[in-house]
Amino acid sequence: MSYTRRDFGKVAVSGIALAQVAGGQVPAAAGAAQKIKWSYMDHWTMRSPRGWVAPQVAAKYADRFYKALVGVGFQAVDPFDFRLNALIQVFGSAKKVEQFAQDRGVERFVNVFGNSGVEFPHLPEAHDDAVRRFEAKLKLYEGIKIDTFIVMPGARYWLVEPVTDEKIKRMAECWNKVGKKTMEHGIKLTCHHEFYCCLHTREEIAKFYSYADPQYVGFFIDTAQHQIAGIDPTELYVKYHDRVTGFHFKDTHNVDLREDYRTPPDPERVAATTYRWFWEMGTPQGLVDFPKLMKALKDFNYTGWLTVEHDKADIGGANYAESTCRAKWYVDNVLSKIYA
Amino acid sequence: MANIRWGYAINQWRVNETDLVTKEQRESALKVLSVSGFRAVEIGDNAIGGPEIVTAYFGSVHGLKDFLNSCGMDRVCSYFGNLGGGSATNPGDHVRLSEAAKRLAGFLAELGGSCLVVRPLGSYWREAPITQEKLRIVADCWNRVGRTTKSEGIQTALHIDFLCGVRKESDLDELVKVSDAATVGLALDTAELAIAGIDPVKFYEKNYARVKHFHFKDAVLADTLDEYKEPNADVQLLNGGGKRQIDRWFYEMGTPGGLVNFPALVKAMNQHNYDGWVVAESDQSPHAEESVMLNGWYVRQVLSKL
Numbered sequence: 001m002s003y004t005r006r007d008f009g010k011v012a013v014s015g016i017a018l019a020q021v022a023g024g025q026v027p028a029a030a031g032a033a034q035k036i037k038w039s040y041m042d043h044w045t046m047r048s049p050r051g052w053v054a055p056q057v058a059a060k061y062a063d064r065f066y067k068a069l070v071g072v073g074f075q076a077v078d079p080f081d082f083r084l085n086a087l088i089q090v091f092g093s094a095k096k097v098e099q100f101a102q103d104r105g106v107e108r109f110v111n112v113f114g115n116s117g118v119e120f121p122h123l124p125e126a127h128d129d130a131v132r133r134f135e136a137k138l139k140l141y142e143g144i145k146i147d148t149f150i151v152m153p154g155a156r157y158w159l160v161e162p163v164t165d166e167k168i169k170r171m172a173e174c175w176n177k178v179g180k181k182t183m184e185h186g187i188k189l190t191c192h193h194e195f196y197c198c199l200h201t202r203e204e205i206a207k208f209y210s211y212a213d214p215q216y217v218g219f220f221i222d223t224a225q226h227q228i229a230g231i232d233p234t235e236l237y238v239k240y241h242d243r244v245t246g247f248h249f250k251d252t253h254n255v256d257l258r259e260d261y262r263t264p265p266d267p268e269r270v271a272a273t274t275y276r277w278f279w280e281m282g283t284p285q286g287l288v289d290f291p292k293l294m295k296a297l298k299d300f301n302y303t304g305w306l307t308v309e310h311d312k313a314d315i316g317g318a319n320y321a322e323s324t325c326r327a328k329w330y331v332d333n334v335l336s337k338i339y340a
Numbered sequence: 341m342a343n344i345r346w347g348y349a350i351n352q353w354r355v356n357e358t359d360l361v362t363k364e365q366r367e368s369a370l371k372v373l374s375v376s377g378f379r380a381v382e383i384g385d386n387a388i389g390g391p392e393i394v395t396a397y398f399g400s401v402h403g404l405k406d407f408l409n410s411c412g413m414d415r416v417c418s419y420f421g422n423l424g425g426g427s428a429t430n431p432g433d434h435v436r437l438s439e440a441a442k443r444l445a446g447f448l449a450e451l452g453g454s455c456l457v458v459r460p461l462g463s464y465w466r467e468a469p470i471t472q473e474k475l476r477i478v479a480d481c482w483n484r485v486g487r488t489t490k491s492e493g494i495q496t497a498l499h500i501d502f503l504c505g506v507r508k509e510s511d512l513d514e515l516v517k518v519s520d521a522a523t524v525g526l527a528l529d530t531a532e533l534a535i536a537g538i539d540p541v542k543f544y545e546k547n548y549a550r551v552k553h554f555h556f557k558d559a560v561l562a563d564t565l566d567e568y569k570e571p572n573a574d575v576q577l578l579n580g581g582g583k584r585q586i587d588r589w590f591y592e593m594g595t596p597g598g599l600v601n602f603p604a605l606v607k608a609m610n611q612h613n614y615d616g617w618v619v620a621e622s623d624q625s626p627h628a629e630e631s632v633m634l635n636g637w638y639v640r641q642v643l644s645k646l
Contacts, residue, residue: 067633068634068637
């Protein structure tokens with residue numbers, strides 16, 4: 001923020017701003033020619049009489065979750081498939097879940113994250129089953145508009161290595177088939193490369209996208225995951241901008257210099273480098289250059305949804321509500337001034 | 341049409357002595373308020389603090405202002421203070437209370453605030469019986485304080501809570517009557533009145549000309565057992581929950597089962613052209629950040645659309 005003492009007097013209208021924006025008297029931060037809308041990737045937990053609970057546990061918790069997000073200006077939600085599936089059990093159908101969210105001011109669900117049990121796409125014998133699993137998913141979500149299905153395109157590194165050219169080709173073939181099926185229903189399949197994914201280096205990513213059909217397989221950039229893997233996410237976006245369908249905006253304080261990515265069983269949760277990989281945007285130790293990325297998005301005239309994420313924000317006594325507020329504050333006060 | 345300006349009380353962050361003391365803690369709390377749409381903050385003796393504390397932490401009043409601005413906040417709107425102790429029922433304390441109020445009013449004016457919120461007298465169980473003579477002495481105190489703060493451009497507003505010595509409607513009526521309308525206003529706290537068995541909408545309709553400040557929070561239970569009269573009610577009832585062992589008295593606006601009809605109140609405020617601050621509050625919240633987000637949702641999606 002660049003407010004000075006002199007500016008203090010200029011913004012004397014103070015809290016009125018909220019009512020004016022809500023009442024449509026002044027445009028929201030993004031303005032009339034809004035090119036970017038912000039969604040939120042759901043890892044949320046909240047306090048309850050029985051301790052911490054997730055939104056999909058019951059309608060009353062989903063109610064609090066959606067209201068909290070809309071309360072700070074998020075316009076959409078990106079759910080995990082297992083969380084959305086649980087909410088479908090709570091409400092009866094995907095359409096009813098969507099309506100429940102919309103009644104609280106959420107525009108819609110944009111990206112749904114989850115592999116639906118497709119864990120080893122480098123094995124050709126798993127491909128037909130993968131297509132069947134996504135057919136079932138499409139059926140479950142009938143009646144609501146979703147832009148993409150996000151998947152981790154390969155298993156954890158230690159489960160696949162050595163990561164050969166042949167294995168990468170098989171993974172691309174798998175997602176080509178799945179992506180073709182989902183595209184028939186207007187949903188693009190897109191790939192999210194965790195730092196411990198068997199497709200996480202520049203070379204692995206380049207090979208994968210050389211085999212993957214751009215018509216059916218998109219690229220979903222997670223800023224922190226690539227930063228941990230030692231790759232500048234802006235550099236990736238510039239190189240693959242025509243394949244990129246969306247982003248997870250989250251930060252990290254560490255690069256994996258100890259080969260945690262290949263450490264069994266689960267490097268995202270237990271690693272030698274750090275007890276907590278992921279942080280909300282705006283922390284002083286953050287490594288991701290978000291302003292640089294926003295400038296690149298502007299340069300390439302990216303339009304549509306961006307997603308805030310901070311998984312495992314509750315490590316070390318922190319909590320999702322605080323991290324979410326801080327991240328959205330960063331969006332409103334820093335990023336939206338670059339491109340909105 | 342009302343000119344409602346929304347603020348938020350930061351007191352909910354101050355539960356333990358280690359809360360809201362570091363720059364990082366304060367920055368986080370203020371950014372939560374800002375992003376939830378509340379760009380003004382009510383501070384108090386124990387939350388951010390008065391002129392001495394602010395100078396010690398921020399170097400100067402301007403240091404606090406710059407810090408607020410850097411967190412996306414516009415200003416301090418109000419200050420909740422106890423004026424260094426003493427009682428309005430004791431005439432011997434009046435001058436000292438007035439002097440303390442003058443210092444706070446000057447401090448608040450420099451911050452861009454406009455309302456000094458005070459508790460008019462101690463808890464009922466300490467102050468009873470509440471006599472007309474006692475209320476006259478109390479009014480004398482706040483008339484003096486009100487004149488003093490008005491000279492600094494600050495409105496004094498008496499905040500009624502459900503444990504307060506004046507919490508019966510007849511006593512409230514009397515205090516309103518004998519205090520100076522030109523200098524002494526009321527801070528209407530929706531939940532505190534509801535717990536005291538007073539409908540805040542009706543109370544506002546009756547006293548709208550005197551209401552100069554609001555605290556918006558909800559409650560789901562009233563003090564139907566009149567436990568406010570019991571000894572040590574502050575500890576036994578407010579903190580301990582009384583005979584019913586109520587863990588939490590105060591809730592976010594829009595809580596299912598809430599006793600306060602906020603839409604009706606805002607409509608009444610619109611009819612009476614209320615021009616001032618409405619400070620959302622969530623003391624006793626188990627999760628400060630989520631409470632602010634939920635109150636932000638309610639203001640955006642419900643109240644601001646009325």
